[in-house]
Amino acid sequence: MQAASLNLLSKHLVGMVTPTSRPLLLLHIFIFPFQAEMILLEMQDPNTGVRSQPQRLVITTIPHAITGEDIVTWLADRLQIDVQEARSFGSMLVALGYIYPLQDHKRLVIKPDTSLYRFQTPYFWPTQQWPVEDTDYAIYLAKRNIRKKGLLELYEQEQYNRLHKWMNHKWDFIVMQAKEQYRAAKERKKPDRVVFDCQERAYWVVHRPPPGTVSAMDYGLDRRTDPNADETQTSDYYERIMIFTQQAIMRPRVKSSVSIGALVKHCATYIGHDPFLSACLPSNPWLTDDTTYWNLNMSNVETPTKMRVERWTFSFKELLSDPRGRDDFRLFLKKEFSGENLAFWEGCEDLKWGTAATMKEKAEQIYKTFLARGAPRWINIDGKTMEVTMKGLKHPHRYVLDAAQTHIYMLMKKDSYGRYLKSPVFKDTVKKAIRPEEHKFNDAQLEQNARNRRPSLSPIILRQQEQELRAKMAANAPVDITQLCRFTTPVPHFSVYSGIIDPPSSNTSPSLPFLPHTPICPSPISVALDSTSASERRLEASEGEGEQNTEARVPDRGNVSKSRVALSLRRLLKRGCSPSAMFASLSPKCHTAAATSSRIQPITPDEPSQAPPRRTGNFFQIKVDIPPECRIYPIESEDEEEENRLASEEVVGTEEIICPWESLTQQNGTG
Amino acid sequence: MPLVNNKVGDDCTSCSGEALAEGKALVDSLIKVVACYRHLAACVGGSMDSLQLRDELRQMRQKAQNLATALCHHLTGHLRDKSLPEEQRKEMELLWVAFSSSLELLHVDICKVLKISSNFSLANSASLVQTGVQGGGSEVAARALSLPDLNQTQARILPPSLETEEHSTMEREIAQIDHMIDDMEMKVNVLRWTVEPHGPQYADPLSSTDSASLALVSVVEEQPGPRLQPLCQRSHVFVLLLLFAVILVAVTLSVCVSLFS
Numbered sequence: 001m002q003a004a005s006l007n008l009l010s011k012h013l014v015g016m017v018t019p020t021s022r023p024l025l026l027l028h029i030f031i032f033p034f035q036a037e038m039i040l041l042e043m044q045d046p047n048t049g050v051r052s053q054p055q056r057l058v059i060t061t062i063p064h065a066i067t068g069e070d071i072v073t074w075l076a077d078r079l080q081i082d083v084q085e086a087r088s089f090g091s092m093l094v095a096l097g098y099i100y101p102l103q104d105h106k107r108l109v110i111k112p113d114t115s116l117y118r119f120q121t122p123y124f125w126p127t128q129q130w131p132v133e134d135t136d137y138a139i140y141l142a143k144r145n146i147r148k149k150g151l152l153e154l155y156e157q158e159q160y161n162r163l164h165k166w167m168n169h170k171w172d173f174i175v176m177q178a179k180e181q182y183r184a185a186k187e188r189k190k191p192d193r194v195v196f197d198c199q200e201r202a203y204w205v206v207h208r209p210p211p212g213t214v215s216a217m218d219y220g221l222d223r224r225t226d227p228n229a230d231e232t233q234t235s236d237y238y239e240r241i242m243i244f245t246q247q248a249i250m251r252p253r254v255k256s257s258v259s260i261g262a263l264v265k266h267c268a269t270y271i272g273h274d275p276f277l278s279a280c281l282p283s284n285p286w287l288t289d290d291t292t293y294w295n296l297n298m299s300n301v302e303t304p305t306k307m308r309v310e311r312w313t314f315s316f317k318e319l320l321s322d323p324r325g326r327d328d329f330r331l332f333l334k335k336e337f338s339g340e341n342l343a344f345w346e347g348c349e350d351l352k353w354g355t356a357a358t359m360k361e362k363a364e365q366i367y368k369t370f371l372a373r374g375a376p377r378w379i380n381i382d383g384k385t386m387e388v389t390m391k392g393l394k395h396p397h398r399y400v401l402d403a404a405q406t407h408i409y410m411l412m413k414k415d416s417y418g419r420y421l422k423s424p425v426f427k428d429t430v431k432k433a434i435r436p437e438e439h440k441f442n443d444a445q446l447e448q449n450a451r452n453r454r455p456s457l458s459p460i461i462l463r464q465q466e467q468e469l470r471a472k473m474a475a476n477a478p479v480d481i482t483q484l485c486r487f488t489t490p491v492p493h494f495s496v497y498s499g500i501i502d503p504p505s506s507n508t509s510p511s512l513p514f515l516p517h518t519p520i521c522p523s524p525i526s527v528a529l530d531s532t533s534a535s536e537r538r539l540e541a542s543e544g545e546g547e548q549n550t551e552a553r554v555p556d557r558g559n560v561s562k563s564r565v566a567l568s569l570r571r572l573l574k575r576g577c578s579p580s581a582m583f584a585s586l587s588p589k590c591h592t593a594a595a596t597s598s599r600i601q602p603i604t605p606d607e608p609s610q611a612p613p614r615r616t617g618n619f620f621q622i623k624v625d626i627p628p629e630c631r632i633y634p635i636e637s638e639d640e641e642e643e644n645r646l647a648s649e650e651v652v653g654t655e656e657i658i659c660p661w662e663s664l665t666q667q668n669g670t671g
Numbered sequence: 672m673p674l675v676n677n678k679v680g681d682d683c684t685s686c687s688g689e690a691l692a693e694g695k696a697l698v699d700s701l702i703k704v705v706a707c708y709r710h711l712a713a714c715v716g717g718s719m720d721s722l723q724l725r726d727e728l729r730q731m732r733q734k735a736q737n738l739a740t741a742l743c744h745h746l747t748g749h750l751r752d753k754s755l756p757e758e759q760r761k762e763m764e765l766l767w768v769a770f771s772s773s774l775e776l777l778h779v780d781i782c783k784v785l786k787i788s789s790n791f792s793l794a795n796s797a798s799l800v801q802t803g804v805q806g807g808g809s810e811v812a813a814r815a816l817s818l819p820d821l822n823q824t825q826a827r828i829l830p831p832s833l834e835t836e837e838h839s840t841m842e843r844e845i846a847q848i849d850h851m852i853d854d855m856e857m858k859v860n861v862l863r864w865t866v867e868p869h870g871p872q873y874a875d876p877l878s879s880t881d882s883a884s885l886a887l888v889s890v891v892e893e894q895p896g897p898r899l900q901p902l903c904q905r906s907h908v909f910v911l912l913l914l915f916a917v918i919l920v921a922v923t924l925s926v927c928v929s930l931f932s
Contacts, residue, residue: 170769177702
C-alpha cells in the first residue's frame with residue numbers, strides 16, 4: 001500500500017467510525033484480511049500506534065514488544081468499540097498470525113494483561129496467493145530438529161516422519177537447505193536470530209496448528225475463483241447476470257403469507273423436539289456429555305420415548321423415516337394384511353439408494369414379487385401407473401419404480417396412516433412410551449462425563465448389526481400372499497422382500513429355510529395342468545424357444561453366449577423348469593442372482609424358485625441378441641449348474657453383470 | 672554444453688566424476704544463496720528494511736541467477752547425454768531434484784519480496800512494521816555472496832524511479848526463472864519418484880554449535896507465561912549464587928593468606 005493510499009484509506013476509516021455507527025457493522029467490515037492489514041499498519045506506527053516496549057531476555061533486550069492490554073485499549077479507542085469486542089478483534093489478529101505472542105506461543109489469543117506480543121514480519125503474513133508449502137514445513141522441522149538435537153514434540157515428530165515418507169525424493173535437498181538456513185541464521189546477531197526464530201515458530205503455529213488447538217486458517221474447500229478479487233466486467237459477466245435474472249423471474253413464486261405461514265407452522269410444531277432450542281430429556285448430550293438421550297432413541301429400541309411417538313403423528317414422512325416408527329407401522333399393516341405396500345415401498349427405496357451393480361436384479365425381484373400378475377405379494381396400483389412401470393422395466397434404472405412407489409406411498413398415507421393412528425397397535429405404543437426424567441448434573445459429574453466420553457460404535461459394526469437384524473426379520477417376516485399359485489411355494493424366501501434388501505452385501509441368516517430345487521419342479525409339459533395359463537405358458541415358451549433357436553442358428557456368429565443361451569433354453573424346456581427359472585438361469589445376473597439369494601443363505605446351495613408366477617415367463621421372453629460380453633455360465637447339466645452356482649457363490653458382488661434386460665420385449669400385452 | 676557430448680568413452684567416468692563434483696558444488700552454493708535470500712526476505716517490510724537490504728537482495732538475486740543458469744546448462748547437458756552410466760545418472764538426478772526445488776523456493780521468495788516491497792515503500796519509514804529486528808542482514812548477505820565484507824553504502828535518498836526499476840527487474844527475473852523451470856521440465860525427464868536420497872532422515876546436529884546462543888534460544892523456547900518470571904529469577908539467582916560463592920572463596924583465600932603470612 002502506497003503511503004498516499006494508506007492515508008486516504010485511514011481517512012476513509014475514520015470517516016466510517018463515527019460515534020453513532022454500530023459496532024456490529026464495523027466488525028463485519030473487518031473480516032477481510034486487507035482490512036486487518038490496514039489496522040495493523042496503523043497499530044505499529046511508532047507515533048500513533050500501540051506503545052511498544054523492549055522485551056528483556058536473559059542476555060539481551062529486544063525492542064518492539066507490546067502488551068496485550070495496550071493492544072486492547074488501543075483497538076477500543078481507535079475503532080470506537082467496547083473492550084469485549086476489541087479483545088475479540090485482537091484475538092482474531094493473533095489467530096490469523098499478524099501478531100504473535102511471545103509467551104505461551106501455542107495459544108493464539110490476546111490476554112488483556114501484561115503478556116507480550118510482537119508484530120509479525122510481512123513475509124510471514126497470511127496470504128492466499130502463495131499457499132503454505134509442505135516443503136517449507138519440512139525444512140523448518142529439520143532446522144528445529146537440528147537445534148533441539150532430536151527432541152521434537154510428538155506431533156512435530158509425526159509430521160516429520162510423514163513428510164519424510166511423502167517427500168522422500170527431496171529429502172537430501174531439505175536437509176541441506178535446513179543446514180544452510182541454520183548456518184546463515186548463526187551469522188546474524190543473537191537478538192535478531194531469536195526474533196527470526198520466534199517469527200518462524202509463530203508462523204508455523206498458525207499454519208500447522210498443534211493438535212487440540214483451533215486453527216483460524218480453516219476456510220473450507222478451495223474455491224475456483226477468489227471472491228475478493230475484482231471481477232472483470234466482460235460480456236460473459238453480464239451474460240451471466242442476465243441469465244440469472246431471467247431464471248429468477250421465471251421461478252414460481254409463492255405468496256409470502258403462505259410461505260411464512262408454513263415456516264411458522266413448522267417451527268411451532270418442531271420447536272419442542274429440537275434439542276438445541278428446548279430442553280432435552282433426560283439431558284442434552286451435547287451439553288452434558290451424557291449419552292442416555294441417544295441410547296433411548298436408537299433405532300431398535302423396544303419402547304420409544306413419548307416425544308418420539310408424538311413426532312410420528314406429525315406426518316407420515318416422519319413415521320416412515322424413523323426406523324422404530326416404521327417397525328410399528330409394519331406391525332400394524334401385518335395385522336391388517338396389507339404389509340405388501342410397505343414392503344414394496346421399502347424395496348423401491350432400496351432400489352433407489354442401492355449400488356448400480358445390483359439395480360437390475362433388484363428391479364427384477366421387486367417386479368416378480370409385487371408387480372407381476374399372480375405375484376405373491378401383489379400390490380394394487382392403477383392401470384396407468386402399471387403401464388408406465390412396465391414400460392420402464394424394459395430398461396430398468398434407478399427410478400423406474402418411482403411412479404408406482406409414489407402411488408403406494410399416497411395410498412398408505414391417505415388410507416393406512418389414518419387408521420394406524422387410531423389403531424390399538426399405536427395406542428398401545430403410546431401407552432408404553434416412556435418419558436425419561438430430567439437429570440441435572442452437578443459440576444463434578446459433568447467433569448466425569450467429559451472424561452468418560454467414548455466414541456460410539458464403529459459404522460462397520462453398526463452395519464453388521466443392521467444386517468443381522470434384517471436377516472432375522474426376513475426369516476420371521478409374514479408372508480402375505482394375495483394370490484396363491486399352485487406353483488408358488490409359499491416359501492419365506494419372499495420374506496427377504498419384507499425388509500430392506502441388499503442381496504450382494506448380506507450374507508448372513510443361515511436361518512432361512514430350505515428352498516425347493518427348481519430343477520425338481522414338475523415340467524409344465526409332463527405334468528397335467530388344469531389351468532390354461534400353464535399351457536399357455538408352455539406354448540409361449542416353446543414358441544419363444546423356437547424363435548430363439550432359429551435366431552441362434554441363423555446368424556451363427558460362433559457366439560458362445562448365444563449358443564449357450566440356446567442350449568440352456570433347450571435344456572430348461574426339457575427340464576420343464578418354470579419360465580422364470582428359465583429366465584433366471586439365462587441371465588447371468590440371475591444366475592448370480594440365484595447365487596445371491598443363495599448368498600443370503602450360504603449354507604443351502606439351492607437355486608430358489610424365483611417366484612414362479614404364471615405370467616412372468618410370458619413377460620420375460622428373451623431375445624437372443626445378448627451382448628457378447630455377457631457371461632453366462634454354461635448350463636449343460638444340472639450338476640454343472642450347481643457347480644456354477646456354488647462357484648458363483650464364492651464370487652460375491654461380481655462386477656461384470658450384464659442383465660439381458662435390454663433385450664427384453666414385452667410379450668405380455670395385457671399386463 | 673556441446674563439449675560434454677564429445678567426450679570419449681574411457682574419459683567419461685573421470686570427467687563425469689568431475690562433472691558431478693562441479694554440479695554438486697554449484698548446487699551447494701545455490702542452496703546457500705537461497706537460504707540466505709530467505710533470511711533476508713523475511714526482513715523486507717520490517718523495521719530494518721533499508722536501501723542496503725534491498726541492494727543486498729538484488730546482488731543475491733544476481734548471483735542466484737548466474738548459478739542457476741550455469742547449473743541448468745550443466746545438468747541439462749549431462750542428463751541428455753544418453754551414454755551416462757547408471758550411478759552417474761542417479762547422482763545427476765539427485766542434483767537435478769535439488770536444483771529444481773531450490774529454484775522453486777527462490778521463485779516464491781522473489782515473488783514475495785516483489786509484493787512486499789511494492790506495498791511497503793521505503794520512502795515512508797513509519798509504515799515499516801516494527802518487528803523487533805535491529806541489525807542488518809549484511810553478514811548473511813556476505814555469506815551468500817562469499818565476500819569477506821560488504822562495503823556499506825551510505826544512506827541515500829531514494830529516487831522513486833529506482834523502485835519501479837527494481838520492480839521491473841524483479842519481474843523480469845521471475846519470468847526468467849519461470850522460463851528456466853519450464854525449460855528444464857521440457858528438456859529433461861526426471862522421474863521424481865525414482866530418485867532416492869542418500870542422506871539421513873535427520874540432519875545431524877552441527878558440532879560447532881554456539882552454546883551461548885543455543886542457551887539464549889532455548890530460553891526463548893520455553894517461555895510459557897507464568898513460568899517466565901521464575902525462570903528469569905532462577906537464572907538470576909543462580910548467577911548471584913555463583914558470584915557469591917566466588918567472592919566467598921576469594922575472601923577465604925585472602926584470609927588464609929593473611930593468616931599464614
